[in-house]
Amino acid sequence: MLDHSLLDDRKRQILKAVVADYTATGVPVGSQVLAAKYFIALSSATIRNELADLVESGYLLQPHTSAGRIPSDRGYRYFVDFLMEPESAGPSVRRAVRQAFESVPHDLEAVLDRAAMVLARVTDNVSLVTAPQTSEARIKHIDLVSLEPQSVLIILVLEGNLIKQQIVALDRETSQEDLSRMAAMLNQKARGQTANEVSDRMHQLGPDRGEQRRILERLVESIHSHQSQRQTVVLHDGVRNLLRHPEFVERGRLEELLELIEQGAQLSAILQQVAFEKDVEIIIGRENTESGLRECSLVLTAYQMADRLRGTVGIMGPTRMPYGQVVARLRLVSQATSEALMAFAS
Amino acid sequence: MLDHSLLDDRKRQILKAVVADYTATGVPVGSQVLAAKYFIALSSATIRNELADLVESGYLLQPHTSAGRIPSDRGYRYFVDFLMEPESAGPSVRRAVRQAFESVPHDLEAVLDRAAMVLARVTDNVSLVTAPQTSEARIKHIDLVSLEPQSVLIILVLEGNLIKQQIVALDRETSQEDLSRMAAMLNQKARGQTANEVSDRMHQLGPDRGEQRRILERLVESIHSHQSQRQTVVLHDGVRNLLRHPEFVERGRLEELLELIEQGAQLSAILQQVAFEKDVEIIIGRENTESGLRECSLVLTAYQMADRLRGTVGIMGPTRMPYGQVVARLRLVSQATSEALMAFAS
């Protein structure tokens, strides 16, 4: 709001026009174009004066002397904070999103895959999706299945019907009956607790409970490993869209970006940090700490799977993007994703 | 073998040298370079004559009059069929592969992810991995878990400890006791059969078995959906490596390729068709039916998870690639993958 008062209304209108025109055309926009298309009442000379001011105060940049102006990161920031008008997704987009989720199976990963796909398509950018954070999810059910005499399948059902499984080798043969008994006991003790709580309580027990202890350990490990391991994975789609943007002609930048995307860990860290209280979070250009993202923007929001189960969904694209449209479409996809998940995460 | 006799020994040596030099340098190779680096006993004029012959018979191409020669698809084919010498992976590569699989959890997808990652890294190309084809896998165990009164979790353990799960809504409340009884029955009937067999037998039953029938249906569906749906997904890694190859400067070609990779279905179809009897299958340039792959080569082989459970692993890259090296490293990764899977697929 402090920034807000620094610009008078006409400067705001001009900044808005520059962002609008530049995001639409990709060409630096000059005073004549602005006068002709957006400010018929003003002459190009007047606009030139205002543009010069906006450059001086850091909202615009001029690539070189005889080119038009483009928004700086600061300009985009001002735009999304104060100037952007709320848009809503058009009917064809709504239809595309609806259709994408219509036939998707009742399966977490399938839904998230689909979300990534459709989001990439409707925003023409790279989509990013993380699985829900399970550290705080409560355990709903535990099942132990004997596979071979010394091999047991641990099945864990968490809130939101999130299922995790792991195969564990045992030290000695254990019958299905024994396992069932153990499972019943575990269910009684662990149900309604989070993995962390189980882990804590486990440490309070002595090291003396034999197989049950071992299974318990693996169980907790299963939750955590799934978490620390799967969560470094960021589902993504639409990398092909990057190639279409002229800002990624430079090979090096593109390669750096691709490495970031395929590697996943750093991106995951960023997506995890998204403040869930905010509706949609936008990170523009140099606001990114990651050097590879210096010329990119992220637009992120959360989807909801169950009460405390939330994940992040968003897009990555060049700083020059139609923020209003992207936000509208991201919201739409996020909501559709939540609905698709709620359908079976009850 | 017919082709083999068409080239005399010196032409073969020259073709081999051209392939070797071109794959190493990326620059069309001329008669002088060949004479200096590979055939000190011959003059460049002699080589020129031979090169002209090789161009005429279609093994080499000349990009333009005053450039050197490059291998044609036919030339590469001749090379991999008759001239390529078996290589073996170096110690640093072996170490990298070993380490990659050392800490991988006992989980199918984790192992395949890791395989894709390391394969992309050691071959500097895009890696492609499909999950095993489950249509012929036998059912080992069925488990039914009551989640909510009207919601049941179906767990299916296939050969190779391949686990599939699905949540199904029931028409009326069913207790865990009922479900356990059903599961016991299903186990007796279905164990040792393939999904297809269960499906067939199901159709022989009347439509009158109520919930059990419904569960059975879903069970079969679970196997099939997982199959038809997950199998169109091709795990991949190393797209960033594509950017490093000079043959993909053209934006259009790259985009087409990326779409193929991200879409997955067509690639999946190709990978499924890999003849498992062959050791390593190489598809060069225009031998690909898919138009996007006309300037690419695929090098593919199979990994083994259990007796009848096999999947495909391979790489996609420009036709100009060090085939010998790639084949050696692909074999290594395939073998390591098989071992990592056997460890828990018993």
Place this chain on the structure above:
DNA sequence: AGTTAGCACTCGGCCAGGGAGACTGCCAAA
């Protein structure tokens, strides 16, 4: 017959130079 030296020729890559176009900044007038 196969090989070699020599030579004229062809063709892409690279660089400098110049014209066109776009936009600016500034100044003076309204």
Place this chain on the structure above:
DNA sequence: TTTGGCAGTCTCCCTGGCCGAGTGCTAACT
């Protein structure tokens, strides 16, 4: 404060010419 006019600046693009690499051909050589 706004506006018209104008000189100045900078990129883009096209052109022509040079250079080097490599070829094909012919004639001589083994």
